[in-house]
Amino acid sequence: xxxxAPSLLSADFGNLQDEIKKIENGGADYLHLDVMDGIYVxxxxxxxxxxxxxxxxxxxxxxxxxxxDKPERHIKDFVDAGADLITVHQEATTHLHRTIQxxxxxxxxxxxxxxxxxxxxxxxxxxGDLDLVLIMTVNPGFGGQSFIESMKGKIKRLRRIIxxxxxxxxxxxxxxxxLDNAKEILNCGADLLVAGxxxxxxxxxxxxxxxxxxx
Ligand SMILES: O=C(CO)[C@@H](O)[C@H](O)COP(=O)(O)O
Ligand SMILES: [Co+2]
Numbered sequence: 001x002x003x004x005a006p007s008l009l010s011a012d013f014g015n016l017q018d019e020i021k022k023i024e025n026g027g028a029d030y031l032h033l034d035v036m037d038g039i040y041v042x043x044x045x046x047x048x049x050x051x052x053x054x055x056x057x058x059x060x061x062x063x064x065x066x067x068x069d070k071p072e073r074h075i076k077d078f079v080d081a082g083a084d085l086i087t088v089h090q091e092a093t094t095h096l097h098r099t100i101q102x103x104x105x106x107x108x109x110x111x112x113x114x115x116x117x118x119x120x121x122x123x124x125x126x127x128g129d130l131d132l133v134l135i136m137t138v139n140p141g142f143g144g145q146s147f148i149e150s151m152k153g154k155i156k157r158l159r160r161i162i163x164x165x166x167x168x169x170x171x172x173x174x175x176x177x178x179l180d181n182a183k184e185i186l187n188c189g190a191d192l193l194v195a196g197x198x199x200x201x202x203x204x205x206x207x208x209x210x211x212x213x214x215x
Contacts, residue, residue, distance in 0.1 A: 002215040005030035007196030026209025030063035037068035041141035048081035055082030079106040087111030138175030143196040147176030159189025
């Protein structure tokens with residue numbers, strides 16, 4: 001069964017509690033929280049205070065995707081706010097190994113995300129330390145962009161490496177994932193799909209979440 005993490009970025013920000021209830025009822029596995037700082041990516045979203053408030057209204061695990069420069073400055077703040085999984089960008093932190101160890105020291109899951117142009121080789125020596133690798137299939141910063149087709153090969157290669165090394169790592173795919181391309185992405189080796197606009201833009205958010213779960 002597909003695992004699904006709806007991205008709150010495309011939700012109605014004036015009605016977050018209701019929006020989260022809908023994806024919970026639809027059987028979502030995680031809530032994907034896109035944190036953007038206007039520096040690492042051009043857009044600005046929200047930070048720990050909003051996540052801390054959301055933590056009080058839902059039990060769904062929080063998948064926090066940090067698109068911020070030097071994320072090591074803020075890991076503890078996001079842990080305290082209620083993150084269950086923190087993913088940092090390989091491109092945003094100089095001492096990636098140290099940042100991963102810090103996340104893990106708080107007893108939560110650690111992930112690393114790669115932009116479309118960043119090779120898998122860049123995380124070769126930290127793979128064994130990771131719980132999750134997030135393959136970006138759009139350039140980060142905005143919801144509603146088109147899936148970059150050449151990323152399918154990257155997902156397949158990552159799956160092969162994980163299987164060959166017998167690692168226990170979740171392959172998450174983020175950007176341009178829709179109901180009509182989701183099956184193909186799962187067949188490439190993805191375990192966990194992020195979908196923002198296709199879920200929160202749907203007429204019936206709960207039903208659309210369930211459709212993803214049934215893939
Ligand atoms: O991290 C990001 C964008 O930077 C994503 O999580 C998007 O929010 C996904 O949105 P859709 O492409 O599914 O609309
Ligand atoms: Co994201």
